[in-house]
Amino acid sequence: MMREWWKDLKLPAGRHPESAQTMKKIYDDYIRRFDHFKMFKPIFCDTQFKWHTLLAYFGLFLHNTFIGFSYLVTCILNMDDISQASFPANMIILYLIVLSIWCQLVRLSWTENVTIIDNLVTIVKGREEYCKYTGTQYDVYLINRRSKILRRVTGIYTYIFGFQISWLILPVINTVFGEKRVPNEVGNGVAVTLGVPMWTPLDADHSWFYYCIVCSMQLFFFGSSALFIGLGVFFNMISQMGILDEMNLLIRSVGELDSRTSRLLTDKYPGLSIDKYSEKYDKCYFECLKENIIHHSFIQRTFSQYQDLVSVTMAVPFFFSSIIIALFFADITSGSLTVVELSIEIIHMCMNIILMVMMCYFGQLITLKNDELRDSLYNTEWYNRSKEVKRAISVCMHVTYIPMELLIGNIMILNHENFSLIVNSAYSTFNIFYALQK
Secondary structure (H helix, E strand, C coil): CHHHHHHHCCCCHHHCHHHHHHHHHHHHHHHCCCCCCCCCHHHHHCCCCCHHHHHHHHHHHHHHHHHHHHHHHHHHHCCCCHHHHHHHHHHHHHHHHHHHHHHHHHCCCCCCCCCHHHHHHHHHHHHHHHCCCCCCHHHHHHHHHHHHHHHHHHHHHHHHHHHHHHHHHHHHHHHHCCCCCCCCCCCCCEECCCCCCEECCCCCCCCHHHHHHHHHHHHHHHHHHHHHHHHHHHHHHHHHHHHHHHHHHHHHHHHCHHHHHHHHHHHHCCCCCCCCCCHHHHHHHHHHHHHHHHHHHHHHHHHHHHHHHHCCCCHHHHHHHHHHHHHHHHHHHHCCCCHHHHHHHHHHHHHHHHHHHHHHHHHHHHHHHHHHHHHHHHCCCHHHCCHHHHHHHHHHHHHHCCCCCCEECCCEECCHHHHHHHHHHHHHHHHHHHHHHC
């Protein structure tokens, strides 16, 4: 009975054999370089999940949930000390960001069978069906550029967020610098001698055995969180850059409508002189324009699907990144951080600012490319073409008047203006904490 249920389960596109080669290539090109624990290999390279794999991910979820809950209790118990409360608060936000990425990864609609993996397969593989002018020199350039950027950015985010493991050796560093923490005698369960103070049922302040166990749990939490954040950055960037590159290719192709039409006319009618005002030229022109229309429809559909998938889940890391900036300002005003803790906080804050910059930058670019496509359509010699071509160009231009805006939570548009708004809000928060400190 269990086998029949598992056989009838609607799996994401990445689990089906026809997409296995595409997913394996994506893993080899991008993910394998930083997947040291082989956590993501089953997601990309297996045609179906095995039960022990699902149990392993479920165990990881329970472990990280316990750590997140422990940091929440720690934050509540230390509300009277902002420096002791802000560090675990950062960890709570980190856990929620990872949880949102996790939900985005495994999201499964039982009616439409749409997941982030389906969208990724559509972008990478589906374009071959809807874009008839692939393989050009410009197309190859876009693909190579995207691969290079994705490999570097994904690796940077994985290792930088993995740098949070250095928090675990903070007690040793502080001892060297003469700033050893005193064990907690209050009895509230918060082990303050850890790199990041955390509530736990184990007395890690007075037992090396329990101390090692809790440090191992934190180590596993930081390591898995770094990998999932790197994967989340990869999924969002490959989707956004894929859509942008398709837009660039479409704009370039629309600008080369005349040269494409001339090549098609020569292929169809060898030896025929090219007359831009002939009926045959006009028919070839419409065929080339039709390819652009099909390609544009594919881009619109892919963008709409991506928007539906990440509208809510992407709001979590975006808004929490702004909160992390505010917490960083609060730590500075408290004046109780050591040099090492302050350095780690600065690195953490910078990476979250860069994350917000990238999200807003790509959102702004998508909007601008839509406007650029409209200008490119208008700059064609539509006035010398037939009514059929004029009507097709007019319809395409009207479609581009519908803005392609990347929304988070269906509330805020990702663009430069809203990024400035978030930064100004964080600066205002800093001024409030600074005034209270005085």
